[in-house]
Amino acid sequence: MASSAPLSFSSYRTYLECPLKWKFLYIDRLPEVPRGYFTFGRVVHSVLEELIRPYVVPAPRRPRPGEAQRTLDDWERSGRAPRAPPALTREELLALYDRAWLSDGYVSPEEEERYRSLGRDLLLRYYQRLVHDPPHPVAVEEHLEAHWDGIPIHGYIDRIDRTSSGGLEVVDYKTSRELSGEEAQGSDQLSIYQVLVANNYAEPVERLTLYHLRSLTPHRTAPRTPETLERLHQRMGSVADGIRSEAYDPTPGRHCTRCDFQSRCPEFRVVPPPDDARLKELVDRFQTLRRDEERLEQDLRRTAEELHRAAEELGVHRIPGSRSVAIRRREEAWQYSLDAVKPLLDAAGLAERVGHGTPEELRRLLRDPTVPAELRRRLAESGSRRVKWFWELEDSAGAG
Numbered sequence: 001m002a003s004s005a006p007l008s009f010s011s012y013r014t015y016l017e018c019p020l021k022w023k024f025l026y027i028d029r030l031p032e033v034p035r036g037y038f039t040f041g042r043v044v045h046s047v048l049e050e051l052i053r054p055y056v057v058p059a060p061r062r063p064r065p066g067e068a069q070r071t072l073d074d075w076e077r078s079g080r081a082p083r084a085p086p087a088l089t090r091e092e093l094l095a096l097y098d099r100a101w102l103s104d105g106y107v108s109p110e111e112e113e114r115y116r117s118l119g120r121d122l123l124l125r126y127y128q129r130l131v132h133d134p135p136h137p138v139a140v141e142e143h144l145e146a147h148w149d150g151i152p153i154h155g156y157i158d159r160i161d162r163t164s165s166g167g168l169e170v171v172d173y174k175t176s177r178e179l180s181g182e183e184a185q186g187s188d189q190l191s192i193y194q195v196l197v198a199n200n201y202a203e204p205v206e207r208l209t210l211y212h213l214r215s216l217t218p219h220r221t222a223p224r225t226p227e228t229l230e231r232l233h234q235r236m237g238s239v240a241d242g243i244r245s246e247a248y249d250p251t252p253g254r255h256c257t258r259c260d261f262q263s264r265c266p267e268f269r270v271v272p273p274p275d276d277a278r279l280k281e282l283v284d285r286f287q288t289l290r291r292d293e294e295r296l297e298q299d300l301r302r303t304a305e306e307l308h309r310a311a312e313e314l315g316v317h318r319i320p321g322s323r324s325v326a327i328r329r330r331e332e333a334w335q336y337s338l339d340a341v342k343p344l345l346d347a348a349g350l351a352e353r354v355g356h357g358t359p360e361e362l363r364r365l366l367r368d369p370t371v372p373a374e375l376r377r378r379l380a381e382s383g384s385r386r387v388k389w390f391w392e393l394e395d396s397a398g399a400g
């Protein structure tokens with residue numbers, strides 16, 4: 001049955017990568033194999049959420065259809081007013097990290113320990129910066145939904161900050177090894193978050209940021225233009241249409257190496273036993289022939305070059321072998337630039353004869369006896385000649 005669930009960034013990205021993988025994940029709900037680096041990212045995100053939450057001062061929201069305008073007073077009355085930061089001490093932060101730690105997906109105890117110590121170091125450095133330069137969040141780990149011109153979308157946003165000019169900054173943390181500014185510029189994830197925040201908050205989105213945690217570097221960009229958002233809307237619309245029409249074709253590629261569903265995927269179906277030995281032989285033979293073909297092509301090119309050098313030295317064009325004669329043929333191609341030819345024709349009052357300036361038109365002019373011989377000579381000189389030599393074989397008997 002087709003899904004009408006709202007599209008998240010990862011759902012959209014997965015469908016673009018491979019619709020069948022999307023089906024395995026979002027319709028069949030098959031679990032993925034846990035991976036250490038994903039677990040690590042989740043743990044760090046959850047600790048940061050706890051660390052930043054006390055700093056939150058909410059911002060006015062747009063009312064949902066049928067809902068009264070929500071104000072900051074409503075929020076104050078809910079008893080969730082912010083505590084005065086800093087809310088956690090360094091020791092409490094480390095204790096929180098230890099409690100949050102998960103061991104899923106690491107390939108060895110050594111790998112787990114490496115990640116664990118990386119996380120400890122990263123959080124302590126982040127904490128240091130936080131104490132000296134506290135953030136101004138209006139929300140952390142917030143789940144937002146929106147109807148984007150007919151496409152339901154949703155997402156969990158790591159952080160929404162208030163900017164110094166009173167607008168909003170969307171922040172997404174990244175625990176990856178590397179992160180470049182270009183990634184922030186081109187991130188569809190940030191674009192989707194911009195739309196979600198703009199649809200849910202009263203104040204404008206002024207900045208989009210991917211925050212690289214390992215280097216404590218915020219990669220900031222301006223909000224997307226309406227044209228960029230329109231293009232993304234079209235792409236998401238195509239994905240939503242594909243899901244609605246249950247188009248789940250596999251799309252194999254390099255990404256298959258990271259896919260946990262190869263055993264269910266028709267692209268990776270194994271050859272059944274009665275045929276596998278015979279087909280294995282065929283594949284091996286194909287591979288050998290391919291290698292021979294490449295070797296022969298190289299050999300052929302080298303031999304033709306050697307014959308050409310000999311023909312040049314001896315000033316001959318026919319070289320007999322024992323069964324056939326190798327004949328050197330020549331192919332010429334003249335190239336003319338309109339910029340070089342046009343002034344000559346203009347000066348001779350023949351500008352209209354050049355037409356579109358195609359090589360064939362210019363060649364016709366060079367053969368045209370009504371064009372003065374001197375002009376034809378100068379036109380010919382303005383071109384450049386490309387000569388290509390090639391060899392043909394003629395039967396010795398036929399040649400004789």
Ligand code: SF4
Nearest residue numbers: 018250252256259265
């Ligand atoms: S193995 Fe490749 S083609 Fe098959 S479902 Fe996974 S990603 Fe798609």
